[in-house]
Amino acid sequence: MLVHADGLWKRFKGVAVLRGLTLAVPEGSTLALVGANGAGKTTTMKVLMNLLEPTAGTATALGVDTRRLSPRELAQIGYVSEHQQLPGRMTVSAYLDYLRPFYPTWDRSLESEIIGQFRLPTNRRIADLSHGMRIKTALACALPFRPRLLLLDEPLTGLDPLVRDEFIDRLKRQAGETTILVSSHELSEIEEVTTHVAFVDRGQVTFQEGLNDLTSRVRRVTLMLAENVPTPAGLRGEWLDVRRSGTVVSFVDTQYSAVDLPAKVAAVFGPVHRIDTEPIALRTIYTSLARAARDQQEASA
Amino acid sequence: MIWHIFQKDCRQVWRLAAIVAFAHMANAALRLVLGPFNQPRGLVTFAELFSVATLLGMCALIVAAVQEDVVPGASQDWLIRPIRRRDLLAAKLLFVVVVAQGPALLADIVHGIVAGLGLGDSVSAALSRSAVMVLVFDMPVLGLAAISSTLVQVMGTVIGIWLAVMVGVFAGILARGGAPPAFANSGIQWMTPAYWSVLACSAAAVIIPLQYFRRATKESRRIVVGAVLLAPVLSVSAWTSAFAVQQQLSPHAPFADSIRLAFAADTSAVSSMPAGTKTRTLLVPLLVSGLPADTVLMNDRAEIHLVASDGATLYRGKTTPTLGYGNDFVVRTTDGGEVRTRQQIVLPEQVYARLRNQSVRMEIDYSLTLLERSGAATIPARDGDQRMAAFGRCRSRIDDDGDEIELGCLRSGPAPTCVSATLESVRGGPRNPTHWSCDPDYSPFQVHLYPAATSRFTTSVDLTDLRETMEPAADRSQLDDALVRIKSYQPAGHFTRRLVVPEIHVLP
Numbered sequence: 001m002l003v004h005a006d007g008l009w010k011r012f013k014g015v016a017v018l019r020g021l022t023l024a025v026p027e028g029s030t031l032a033l034v035g036a037n038g039a040g041k042t043t044t045m046k047v048l049m050n051l052l053e054p055t056a057g058t059a060t061a062l063g064v065d066t067r068r069l070s071p072r073e074l075a076q077i078g079y080v081s082e083h084q085q086l087p088g089r090m091t092v093s094a095y096l097d098y099l100r101p102f103y104p105t106w107d108r109s110l111e112s113e114i115i116g117q118f119r120l121p122t123n124r125r126i127a128d129l130s131h132g133m134r135i136k137t138a139l140a141c142a143l144p145f146r147p148r149l150l151l152l153d154e155p156l157t158g159l160d161p162l163v164r165d166e167f168i169d170r171l172k173r174q175a176g177e178t179t180i181l182v183s184s185h186e187l188s189e190i191e192e193v194t195t196h197v198a199f200v201d202r203g204q205v206t207f208q209e210g211l212n213d214l215t216s217r218v219r220r221v222t223l224m225l226a227e228n229v230p231t232p233a234g235l236r237g238e239w240l241d242v243r244r245s246g247t248v249v250s251f252v253d254t255q256y257s258a259v260d261l262p263a264k265v266a267a268v269f270g271p272v273h274r275i276d277t278e279p280i281a282l283r284t285i286y287t288s289l290a291r292a293a294r295d296q297q298e299a300s301a
Numbered sequence: 302m303i304w305h306i307f308q309k310d311c312r313q314v315w316r317l318a319a320i321v322a323f324a325h326m327a328n329a330a331l332r333l334v335l336g337p338f339n340q341p342r343g344l345v346t347f348a349e350l351f352s353v354a355t356l357l358g359m360c361a362l363i364v365a366a367v368q369e370d371v372v373p374g375a376s377q378d379w380l381i382r383p384i385r386r387r388d389l390l391a392a393k394l395l396f397v398v399v400v401a402q403g404p405a406l407l408a409d410i411v412h413g414i415v416a417g418l419g420l421g422d423s424v425s426a427a428l429s430r431s432a433v434m435v436l437v438f439d440m441p442v443l444g445l446a447a448i449s450s451t452l453v454q455v456m457g458t459v460i461g462i463w464l465a466v467m468v469g470v471f472a473g474i475l476a477r478g479g480a481p482p483a484f485a486n487s488g489i490q491w492m493t494p495a496y497w498s499v500l501a502c503s504a505a506a507v508i509i510p511l512q513y514f515r516r517a518t519k520e521s522r523r524i525v526v527g528a529v530l531l532a533p534v535l536s537v538s539a540w541t542s543a544f545a546v547q548q549q550l551s552p553h554a555p556f557a558d559s560i561r562l563a564f565a566a567d568t569s570a571v572s573s574m575p576a577g578t579k580t581r582t583l584l585v586p587l588l589v590s591g592l593p594a595d596t597v598l599m600n601d602r603a604e605i606h607l608v609a610s611d612g613a614t615l616y617r618g619k620t621t622p623t624l625g626y627g628n629d630f631v632v633r634t635t636d637g638g639e640v641r642t643r644q645q646i647v648l649p650e651q652v653y654a655r656l657r658n659q660s661v662r663m664e665i666d667y668s669l670t671l672l673e674r675s676g677a678a679t680i681p682a683r684d685g686d687q688r689m690a691a692f693g694r695c696r697s698r699i700d701d702d703g704d705e706i707e708l709g710c711l712r713s714g715p716a717p718t719c720v721s722a723t724l725e726s727v728r729g730g731p732r733n734p735t736h737w738s739c740d741p742d743y744s745p746f747q748v749h750l751y752p753a754a755t756s757r758f759t760t761s762v763d764l765t766d767l768r769e770t771m772e773p774a775a776d777r778s779q780l781d782d783a784l785v786r787i788k789s790y791q792p793a794g795h796f797t798r799r800l801v802v803p804e805i806h807v808l809p
Binding site: 046052071072074075077084086087090098099138 | 312371374375378380382
């Protein structure tokens with residue numbers, strides 16, 4: 001594992017933002033850290049970069065305790081965040097000139113390629129750039145040294161579609177060569193490059209698995225009931241986002257199994273005319289899970 | 302990578318650095334124009350404001366360089382870069398020494414050389430000043446910059462610190478019933494800025510590594526608050542402790558051991574005179590004996606206790622710290638031996654009314670400083686211009702009114718504590734009365750910090766003796782052959798004496 005967090009806790013003024021978060025990012029993967037606002041994604045990223053010290057628990061990056069990350073490790077880690085404060089008074093080219101000597105593996109041809117792809121105005125001050133240009137600048141400063149690990153914290157927030165496409169395109173080219181940990185709300189965009197998903201809720205990773213496994217086990221199921229029987233109270237817990245229109249019932253099955261589903265459906269609704277299943281996008285999986293978590297939270301409150 | 306980071310900072314703030322460097326040079330040029338006589342007067346205020354502005358510019362330059370890589374917070378880009386913290390800190394220190402302090406050093410050296418102080422003196426004074434400035438000014442500014450994110454925050458912090466220290470000092474004054482701190486305006490007043498400097502320097506020495514190696518901004522800010530709380534402590538400390546420290550810091554002067562103070566009246570009678578409507582001044586005759594030749598004895602402070610025959614305290618007070626101008630005395634002697642003087646004691650009228658009808662025991666605890674001659678030289682009275690080892694580069698001239706010879710000197714390091722000037726003819730004969738000017742400063746540090754490494758002092762001698770008690774040795778017609786003999790005096794020892802007069806009678 002290139003990144004490993006074990007039982008991370010982080011409190012700010014007594015408020016726990018991370019509550020024993022555990023996470024593992026396999027080498028070569030692109031792991032999407034998915035969760036609602038305030039779930040703890042940014043804090044996790046900052047702990048992994050040693051920008052924040054965890055209150056308890058441990059985290060390692062490149063096999064080193066994040067609290068002891070030295071320039072040797074940092075020379076192999078790229079980090080881009082929407083909150084990143086780049087030196088605004090420097091021009092893009094001056095900043096690249098400044099950074100180059102710190103990275104022994106800096107690839108100038110890759111730097112030129114990225115600048116060309118992003119059409120970065122290298123002679124302008126960073127402070128004078130638009131938000132999108134600044135994010136692209138941050139990425140242009142994070143990739144030319146071919147990092148082993150790339151941490152992207154909400155990099156797509158506030159970017160227009162064209163810039164997003166350019167950004168994703170660059171990530172696609174980088175994927176495989178670099179292990180990527182990305183937190184983003186723009187799930188439809190990052191799905192293309194994601195290999196693994198970790199769902200963060202209230203400071204904990206509620207589950208983590210490969211994207212293929214996830215999309216295989218989470219399916220939208222649509223039933224055509226034989227009779228207009230009422231929907232029983234207390235449906236199975238793994239069925240989320242249940243909707244009904246007459247004899248048509250649809251839900252997200254988070255434990256889908258083609259073999260077991262007919263029996264489970266029959267046990268709840270009786271005989272059905274038809275069962276249709278379809279894979280669903282990561283974004284829908286996320287919203288279904290998030291909504292269920294929120295409902296559960298409200299119910300328990 | 303130190304040099305690489307340093308170069309980056311230089312490239313980023315070179316405009317401000319150039320402005321501040323120019324300001325240092327302009328400052329030096331202004332001081333040269335003002336010369337040893339600090340004239341023309343119209344330029345003095347501008348020069349003073351310009352010096353302050355230059356210092357603020359220097360402060361802004363340090364802050365700008367440090368905040369090129371802001372330390373507080375968790376979003377700064379440099380934090381995620383493979384930059385060694387010690388390299389970053391070393392680069393900032395290099396910037397402070399070379400870019401912020403370097404031009405000041407250069408300006409001091411150029412100023413000293415052009416003013417005629419000589420290369421060696423100019424360089425050594427400039428180096429001493431810059432070294433101290435780095436410690437007591439640049440490092441604290443660096444520390445403040447390292448706990449802030451913007452120049453505005455630094456300015457706010459500085460204003461806050463200043464206000465808090467002033468509140469502390471004024472609270473002390475109020476607690477003393479309106480009296481200033483025990484050693485304000487005295488020769489040991491250097492302790493207050495020295496204490497503040499040590500406090501600021503110590504706080505910076507803790508904060509800077511704390512910020513750069515642990516980024517512990519909260520702890521660092523607490524240290525600033527702690528230093529601010531400690532700042533007024535010295536202003537509430539007692540005179541006796543402060544003077545004891547001064548004694549420890551000064552070399553032992555064996556000849557001071559022989560100095561004695563005694564009540565000098567044949568009878569126990571003490572005269573008095575009115576001093577305002579509600580006060581009266583006792584004139585206590587004193588005999589100071591055992592004085593070495595060519596010395597000055599300064600009464601830094603006298604704690605006075607007047608006790609009635611029944612043991613009740615009638616008066617307890619102290620002399621004002623304004624040497625030579627209040628109820629204090631300065632004894633100057635050329636030949637040494639014994640000198641008669643008077644201790645003035647200003648009493649409220651009601652205390653005086655109680656005293657005059659009874660015999661009183663008088664106890665006075667003196668804190669004294671003996672100054673010995675540190676240099677002597679002569680300079681032509683009219684349009685003299687010469688370099689003198691103990692005084693620096695001096696000039697003499699007749700003042701605008703035509704009744705005084707003015708003497709102005711520029712010197713590397715601080716000005717002498719006391720200077721005497723006597724107008725005399727080269728052919729010998731009588732001399733005009735000696736004019737003395739004293740500005741007591743018993744600081745053990747031979748460094749002049751502000752506004753430059755050189756200090757300026759002036760004195761003057763009357764062309765005619767206004768008291769008309771003796772013929773002037775040098776009148777205008779003789780000025781071409783007249784000299785001003787100047788002597789400087791520096792503290793040689795600090796000591797205490799206790800004078801007890803068992804019985805005095807205050808005369809009406």
